Amino acid sequence: MRLTELTLAEARKRLRGREFSAAELTEAHLEAIAALNPRLNAYITVTEELAKSQAEAADQALARGDAGPLAGIPLAIKDLFCTEGVRTTAGSRILAPFVPPYESTVTAQLKRDGAVFLGKANLDEFAMGSSNMTSAFGPVENPWKRKGAEAAKLVPGGSSGGSAAAVAAQLALGATGTDTGGSIRQPAAFCGIAGIKPTYGRCSRWGIVAFASSLDQAGPFARTVEDCAILLRSMAGHDPKDSTSADRPVPDYEAACRRSIKGLKIGIPREYRAPGMPAEIEELWERGMAWLKDAGADAQEVSLPHTKYGLATYYIVAPAEASSNLARYDGVRFGMRVESDDLLELYERTRAQGFGPEVKRRILIGTYVLSAGYYEAYYLRAQKVRALILRDFTEAFSRVDVLLTPTAPSAAFEQGAKMDDPVQMYLNDIFTVPASMAGLPAISVPAGLDAQGLPLGLQLIGRPFDEETVFAVAAALERAAGFTHLPQIRAGV
Amino acid sequence: MGYMIEGETGPWEVVIGLEVHAQVISKAKLFSGAAAHFGSEPNTQVSFVDAAFPGMLPVINRECVAQALRTGLGLNAHINLVSRFDRKNYFYPDLPAGYQISQYQHPIVGHGSIEIELADGTTKTIGITRLHLEQDAGKSLHDQHPTKSYIDLNRAGVALMEIVSEPDMRSPEEAGAYLRKLRSIMRYLGTCDGNMEEGSLRADINVSVRKPGEPFRTRCEVKNVNSIRFVMQAIEAEARRQVEVWESGGVVEQETRLFDPQRGVTRAMRSKEEAHDYRYFPDPDLLPLVIDEAWLEELRANLPELPDAKKRRFMQHYGLSAYDATLLVSEKATADYFEEVAKGRDAKLTANWVMGELFAVLNRTGRSIEQSPVSAQALGELLDLLADGTISGRIAKDVFEIMVETGEAPAVIVERKGLRQVTDTGAIEQAVTAVLAAHPKEVAAYKAGKERLFGFFVGQVMKAMAGKANPALVNEILKHKLG
Numbered sequence: 001m002r003l004t005e006l007t008l009a010e011a012r013k014r015l016r017g018r019e020f021s022a023a024e025l026t027e028a029h030l031e032a033i034a035a036l037n038p039r040l041n042a043y044i045t046v047t048e049e050l051a052k053s054q055a056e057a058a059d060q061a062l063a064r065g066d067a068g069p070l071a072g073i074p075l076a077i078k079d080l081f082c083t084e085g086v087r088t089t090a091g092s093r094i095l096a097p098f099v100p101p102y103e104s105t106v107t108a109q110l111k112r113d114g115a116v117f118l119g120k121a122n123l124d125e126f127a128m129g130s131s132n133m134t135s136a137f138g139p140v141e142n143p144w145k146r147k148g149a150e151a152a153k154l155v156p157g158g159s160s161g162g163s164a165a166a167v168a169a170q171l172a173l174g175a176t177g178t179d180t181g182g183s184i185r186q187p188a189a190f191c192g193i194a195g196i197k198p199t200y201g202r203c204s205r206w207g208i209v210a211f212a213s214s215l216d217q218a219g220p221f222a223r224t225v226e227d228c229a230i231l232l233r234s235m236a237g238h239d240p241k242d243s244t245s246a247d248r249p250v251p252d253y254e255a256a257c258r259r260s261i262k263g264l265k266i267g268i269p270r271e272y273r274a275p276g277m278p279a280e281i282e283e284l285w286e287r288g289m290a291w292l293k294d295a296g297a298d299a300q301e302v303s304l305p306h307t308k309y310g311l312a313t314y315y316i317v318a319p320a321e322a323s324s325n326l327a328r329y330d331g332v333r334f335g336m337r338v339e340s341d342d343l344l345e346l347y348e349r350t351r352a353q354g355f356g357p358e359v360k361r362r363i364l365i366g367t368y369v370l371s372a373g374y375y376e377a378y379y380l381r382a383q384k385v386r387a388l389i390l391r392d393f394t395e396a397f398s399r400v401d402v403l404l405t406p407t408a409p410s411a412a413f414e415q416g417a418k419m420d421d422p423v424q425m426y427l428n429d430i431f432t433v434p435a436s437m438a439g440l441p442a443i444s445v446p447a448g449l450d451a452q453g454l455p456l457g458l459q460l461i462g463r464p465f466d467e468e469t470v471f472a473v474a475a476a477l478e479r480a481a482g483f484t485h486l487p488q489i490r491a492g493v
Numbered sequence: 494m495g496y497m498i499e500g501e502t503g504p505w506e507v508v509i510g511l512e513v514h515a516q517v518i519s520k521a522k523l524f525s526g527a528a529a530h531f532g533s534e535p536n537t538q539v540s541f542v543d544a545a546f547p548g549m550l551p552v553i554n555r556e557c558v559a560q561a562l563r564t565g566l567g568l569n570a571h572i573n574l575v576s577r578f579d580r581k582n583y584f585y586p587d588l589p590a591g592y593q594i595s596q597y598q599h600p601i602v603g604h605g606s607i608e609i610e611l612a613d614g615t616t617k618t619i620g621i622t623r624l625h626l627e628q629d630a631g632k633s634l635h636d637q638h639p640t641k642s643y644i645d646l647n648r649a650g651v652a653l654m655e656i657v658s659e660p661d662m663r664s665p666e667e668a669g670a671y672l673r674k675l676r677s678i679m680r681y682l683g684t685c686d687g688n689m690e691e692g693s694l695r696a697d698i699n700v701s702v703r704k705p706g707e708p709f710r711t712r713c714e715v716k717n718v719n720s721i722r723f724v725m726q727a728i729e730a731e732a733r734r735q736v737e738v739w740e741s742g743g744v745v746e747q748e749t750r751l752f753d754p755q756r757g758v759t760r761a762m763r764s765k766e767e768a769h770d771y772r773y774f775p776d777p778d779l780l781p782l783v784i785d786e787a788w789l790e791e792l793r794a795n796l797p798e799l800p801d802a803k804k805r806r807f808m809q810h811y812g813l814s815a816y817d818a819t820l821l822v823s824e825k826a827t828a829d830y831f832e833e834v835a836k837g838r839d840a841k842l843t844a845n846w847v848m849g850e851l852f853a854v855l856n857r858t859g860r861s862i863e864q865s866p867v868s869a870q871a872l873g874e875l876l877d878l879l880a881d882g883t884i885s886g887r888i889a890k891d892v893f894e895i896m897v898e899t900g901e902a903p904a905v906i907v908e909r910k911g912l913r914q915v916t917d918t919g920a921i922e923q924a925v926t927a928v929l930a931a932h933p934k935e936v937a938a939y940k941a942g943k944e945r946l947f948g949f950f951v952g953q954v955m956k957a958m959a960g961k962a963n964p965a966l967v968n969e970i971l972k973h974k975l976g
Contacts, residue, residue, distance in 0.1 A: 082548045095547065102541060104548060207548040214777035242550050243779050321777050324580050327591020328545040332644070341640060347584055370582070370772035379774060 003028040004170040004491040008073055008227035011173055015062060015072045022062065022072025026055035026116050029074045032491035033118060033171050040489065042156075042166040044079050044137045045087050046119035054116040061114060070234055071114030076166040076175035079120035080127055081107045081218075082207040086117075090209040091125040091135040091159075094354030098335045104207025105239045106176060106218045113234040118172055122162025125356045126326065127183055127211045130428035132161025133419060134358040142190060142412045143169035143487035147453040150488070154412040154454070157187030157428075160221070164191040167221045170491035174222040174231050178208060180215045181314050182408075182432025185444035188221055189407035189457025192446045192485060194228050194474070195221040199465045200439030201246035203232075204239030210325040212318035213244075215436050225445060225474045229253035232467065248465060256468035257475040262296030264473065267400030271307040272431055274409055281406050281456060284448050288404055288458045291480030292473065302400055304392040309385045310434040315426060316369050316382035317437070322359075323366025329354060361422065390438040397463045402473050405431050407444040407457035431459060441467045443474045446483040455485065496664030498702065498729075500736045505702045507732040508709060509668050510660035511724075513675060514653050515685040516629065516693035517560045523628050523652035524551030524594060531691050535634075535645035543650040545589035550778050553578075557652040558782065560684040561601050561626050562792050564654055567678045567799055568621050570605025574784045576625075582772040586644050587631035595655075597773045600625035601782065607678065608801060609670040610819050619671050620659030629653050654685070660699065660709065665725035672696060672721050673823065677800050681825045689719050696724050700731045702739065710735075711745045715752050715759050727752035731759045803828055811840035820848055826862045833869035838876050846872060850890065854897050866897045875903040887960050888912050916963045918970065921954070924962070925970050928953045939975060947971065 003025050006014070015022060030048055037043050051074065058072035082088045082100035089095045103111070111117075124134040132140040132155055140161040142154040156165040160177030164187035167175050177184040179197035188195030196219045203218040210216060220231035233254065238247040268289060273282070289299045331337035331350030338349035355363070369378035396403065408428055418424040435442040441464070444457040458477060462470035497504035522529050525542035542549040565572050579597040602624035608616050631649035633642050656675065662668045676687035676694060687694045696719075701712035715731055718724045730752065735745050750759040798806070800822045807818040807828075821844065822828045830851075835843040851872065855865060875896065879889045884907055895906050907913055915921060928950060929936055939946040954967050 088547070090547070098547065100547070102546075102548075205548075206550050209547040210778075212777070241552060243552050244777075320774060324582050324592055324772070324774070327582060327584065328547070328589060330584065330586075330591065332586050333544055333589060334546060343586065343642075367772065370774050372770045372772075375772075375774070 002170075002492050004032050006173065007224050008173040008222055008230055009224070011073060012070075012230070015058075016067070018062070022055040022058035022116065023052070025072060026051050026074050026118070028491075029118055029172060032169075036169055036171060036489065036491065040141045040143060040165050040169055040171070041138050042122055042140050042162040042169065042171055043076065043119040044089055044091070044122050044135075044162070047086055047117055050086065051116050051118050054111075058114050058116060068112065068114035069230070070110060072116060073114070073173055074116040074118050075110065075231075076119060076121040076163050076172040077107055077117050078123055078160050078163045078176050078178060080123055080178050080209045081176060082209065083107055083117070083120065086120065088120065088209070089137065090127070091123040091137060092355065092359065093136040093336060094329045094350070095209070095335045096136070100207075102207060105204035105241065106208070106235045108207075109234050109237065110176070115234070121160070121166055121175055124159035124161065124183075125359050126209065126322070127159040127178055127180055127216075128322070128358050128362055129158040130182070130186055130425055131155040131413075131415075131418070132158040132187075133415065134158070134356055136356055139415050140165050141415070141489075143489035144190075144192060144412060144454055145488040149452075153415045155190065155415050157190035157408070157412065159183040160187050160195075163221050164188055164193060164195065167191070167193050167223060168487050169489055174220055174227055176218060176231075176235065177221050178211075178216055178218050179432075179436065180211050180217075180318060181436045182429040184219045184221065185432045185442060185457070185459055186408045186428055188444040189446070189455065190412040192455030192483070192487065193221055193223050194225050194443065194445055194478070195219065196228050196232060196443040196467070196470070197436070197441065198232060198236060198467050199246070199441045201244055202236045202441070202465065202467070204237070204242040204245045206239055206241040212321040213325060214321060215318060225443070225471060225478045226254060226257045228443070229257050229471050246465065251468050253467060253471050256471040259468070259472035260296065261292065261473050261476045264297045264402065264469070265400040266292050266297050266299040266473070267302035267396050267403045268299055269304045269307065269396070269403055269405060270301050271304050272405040274430060277406070277409050278450070280450050281409065284456050284458065285404070285406050288447055288477060288481075291477060292404065295476045295480060297473070297476075299404070300400060302396040302403070304389075304396060304434065306385060306388045306392050307434050310389055310437055311426060311430050313382045313385045313389070314429070314433040314437060315365070316378050317386065319362040319366035320369050320379050321366070323363045323370065326355075326359070326363055358422075386437050389434055393434075393438045393440060393461075401463070401469055403461040405459045405461065407431060407459040411450045411452070411454035411456055435459075435461045440464060441470050443470050445474045445477050445481070447477065447481045448483065449485055455483075496666065498732050498736050500740050502740055504705065505732070505736050506705050507663060507728065508660050508701045508703060508712070509662035509664075509728055510699040510712075511658045511662070511668060511671060512697040512699070513656045513672070514695045514697075515564075515656060515679060515687070517557050517626075517652035517654055518684055518686060519554060519556050519560060519652055521554050521556070522650040523554055523557050523626060525650050527650065529651045531693070533647055535643070535647060538647040539649065543589065543646055545591070551594060551776070553779065553782065554652065557626060558601070558784070559792060560652070561624060561654055562784065562789060563682045563796060564656075564679060564684045565602030565605065565624055566793055566796055567682045567684075568602070568605035568607055568624065568656070570621055570624065571603035572784065572789060573599065573601055573603055574786065574789075575599070576601040576782045578776045578779045578782065579773045580776045583769050585630070586642065587633045587646070587649065589631070589646065589649060593628050593630065594776055594779070595627035596625035601784075607671070607674050609667060609674050611666060611670060614816065617667065619661045619667070622657040622659055624654055624656045627653050627655055660701075660712075665728045668698070668728055669721050669725045672724060674800070677823055677825075681797055681799050683797075689721070692719065695719055698724060698727055698731070700728055700735070701745070702732050702735045710739075711747050713745065713747065713759075714749050716749055716762060718752050723752060723754050726754065726757060727759060730757055734759060811835060811844070813840065813844055817844050817848065824862065830862050830865070830869045834873045834876065836873075838873060839880065842876060842879075846876065850893050866900060867893070871896060871902060878903055878907060882914055882916065882963060883907060884912055884914050885960065885962070885964055887955075888914065912961060914963050915958055915961045916966060918966060921958070921962055921966050921970050924954050924957045925950075925967070925974055928957060929974060936975070947975075950975070
């Protein structure tokens with residue numbers, strides 16, 4: 001068995017058993033990256049030297065017996081996390097030359113626990129997108145192929161497309177992502193892996209390039225639910241440097257994966273039956289319900305009546321915050337600058353050349369909805385609807401323990417599709433956005449293939465800060481689904 | 494009738510409201526751990542949060558909140574236990590994030606009031622609309638390079654309190670009194686040093702004019718005036734301008750103006766077309782600010798005595814007049830100085846010396862009371878020498894002048910210069926006898942009923958004894974000898 005095929009949990013066990021070294025494990029991944037990244041473009045920056053020195057340190061810690069929980073585990077880091085001394089681009093030209101002098105809290109915790117950073121993963125520019133097509137560093141190719149159409153390049157989803165593709169193609173054992181409206185769950189579904197967005201406030205946002213502050217949340221990708229649980233435990237925790245970070249103890253998520261789900265109540269939100277949704281996604285959803293019932297859970301229908309406003313509301317709130325968050329990219333203190341003798345011209349040229357079209361579109365939308373005369377009609381009303389969406393969930397969770405839905409309304413699509421109609425692109429997030437708006441933990445679990453051989457995911461949404469139940473049900477779903485398919489493009493193939 | 498601008502169509506009333514920006518005294522900035530020290534080298538007090546680097550987040554500084562609460566309590570204001578921070582969005586190089594974090598919709602402090610004292614002895618209550626916390630911006634330096642501007646971010650993110658008054662003032666004098674009182678309260682509280690030259694206190698003035706009895710007319714805002722004198726001048730200049738506009742058939746446009754102290758006029762700063770849309774919205778990086786009631790009560794219990802209360806106490810406890818008490822409490826350092834001297838001594842005498850001799854010396858030398866050449870203890874010792882008859886009042890003034898010059902203790906000066914008062918009745922009798930013998934005509938006139946001449950004899954005796962004779966004994970012996 002190739003070292004790159006291992007799950008994170010297996011690799012951890014064998015590293016501790018000294019069956020191979022962290023240096024060997026890292027080398028295997030660096031070789032796979034060298035072979036496949038030119039094609040997949042999953043990494044913007046490969047940090048070979050850093051990875052090797054971290055692996056060496058992990059081997060020493062393993063030899064001494066004081067290794068951290070992630071000692072020697074090679075990871076991909078979404079290029080939205082600031083990493084000290086390592087270029088951090090956010091997938092944008094405007095940050096192309098930016099080397100942060102600080103380390104984000106989440107990556108600092110992964111480092112503390114001994115992880116090895118293979119490089120910075122590609123993403124949609126400033127995490128704005130559902131296809132990874134908006135990256136200034138080029139699109140990422142999904143390692144999965146449609147049956148009989150191997151030439152067609154598919155998108156890995158977005159915005160954390162590079163992270164998802166890297167984990168699926170075995171170019172990392174796990175990865176960090178961020179999820180604002182589905183940016184972990186949708187690419188996880190498109191790439192046939194697991195990915196969880198924890199409760200808002202569970203992971204510190206300090207040092208993560210901001211898109212929409214009230215929605216952004218970090219989370220892990222991995223090839224199994226248990227591996228996600230292992231990573232989240234290291235990533236999560238209170239951070240006094242983030243005022244919205246929750247001061248709560250971090251439970252043992254790995255243990256939660258082994259919990260029985262007997263007697264748990266699974267809610268099936270009737271509003272998630274989107275018109276025009278492919279029948280095979282509906283069928284997979286039905287199968288998911290059946291698997292969970294077989295595992296001892298009860299399923300019942302629930303109603304989330306404001307779901308239909310979720311997407312529209314999201315595309316007011318998120319761009320509004322983004323328009324303000326991105327004002328700091330002005331060419332004055334860091335990143336790219338297009339020189340001019342005139343201040344306004346310096347701003348205009350820097351931002352005109354530094355930002356791509358999708359980012360500009362969202363800055364325009366956000367500026368518009370916050371403008372005098374429109375604020376009440378858009379932003380304020382969106383906030384009210386957001387409160388109603390949260391209330392829907394609160395009521396549903398008074399009757400059930402977790403909600404089961406499809407993750408996305410389709411499987412991965414071709415690169416370049418949906419690019420001429422932003423609304424079609426935004427519809428990718430229709431099932432993931434409500435949990436983001438409500439700040440709830442939600443995971444995508446690979447559950448089957450469609451008729452064309454592409455992976456489909458199911459989403460589980462939990463109560464605030466109840467990631468444990470989400471993990472327990474996700475692990476049960478994973479066991480029942482028995483998803484063992486592998487993408488056509490992967491290490492060693 | 495109060496202050497009016499006399500126009501061609503009759504008198505105009507001036508309506509004034511002030512927005513004061515007061516820099517909070519605090520070791521660190523409002524949302525970052527960077528220091529907030531004035532006068533440091535440019536860009537040495539800047540954290541990554543202040544410079545708005547990617548991924549940096551604001552965390553509120555508890556001490557700045559405490560200072561705002563203390564100030565709110567000192568202004569007799571309503572404290573909002575839940576308040577919120579908003580973003581005010583605009584592009585400028587000295588505003589690194591592209592937005593200022595401020596409190597737009599829900600300020601930490603609501604309605605309050607302060608009482609001002611006017612020159613004619615009356616008092617007036619000025620309403621406070623609100624007080625909110627916000628970040629200061631950095632500084633653009635336009636004189637460092639022929640074509641470029643330099644940016645100093647030391648001040649970026651420093652905590653400010655914006656204190657907005659009601660449009661309750663009706664004259665430059667009232668506006669000046671309001672600013673002085675506000676500054677005095679904040680200095681008592683230790684929440685703002687009130688130093689207008691260093692920019693830790695700045696005022697925006699809203700001015701309109703109207704015929705007596707009319708509703709308010711359009712106001713103009715005169716921005717960033719940095720001394721009380723200029724505030725008073727700017728109000729008068731702007732009010733006169735508006736009267737001229739109205740009287741010449743024009744209409745005053747609501748706009749932002751700047752005061753030019755050299756020329757004594759205001760001029761328009763930017764027109765309406767350039768007016769900003771600040772796109773305020775709640776800052777999603779910050780949770781609502783919730784004040785714990787027990788903490789607020791603790792702050793309230795630990796407030797120092799404020800000027801109004803101190804004034805009442807000075808009047809009741811020391812028997813001072815309202816005028817004297819007002820003058821002594823206007824600066825906390827003055828009040829402290831007075832109380833230190835007055836302890837165990839004659840309060841009225843102390844007040845007279847502080848407001849008379851001491852203030853004169855401070856004015857003459859341009860010093861503040863903290864830098865006084867005569868300490869409270871030294872002045873106390875001088876008053877003791879006066880009280881126990883060691884020196885006379887006249888000699889005391891001479892000794893005081895020497896204390897100012899040399900810093901010596903009063904007792905040392907008295908000994909060295911031989912200024913001890915003569916209480917030897919024999920010596921005084923001798924001098925009295927000699928003076929009466931030398932002025933027979935005046936003695937005769939006195940005895941014929943011209944009693945005013947008594948002072949003449951006192952003066953002559955004092956002169957003969959180089960001012961050192963005990964005045965009471967001189968009086969007594971003179972009366973006796975003159976029969």
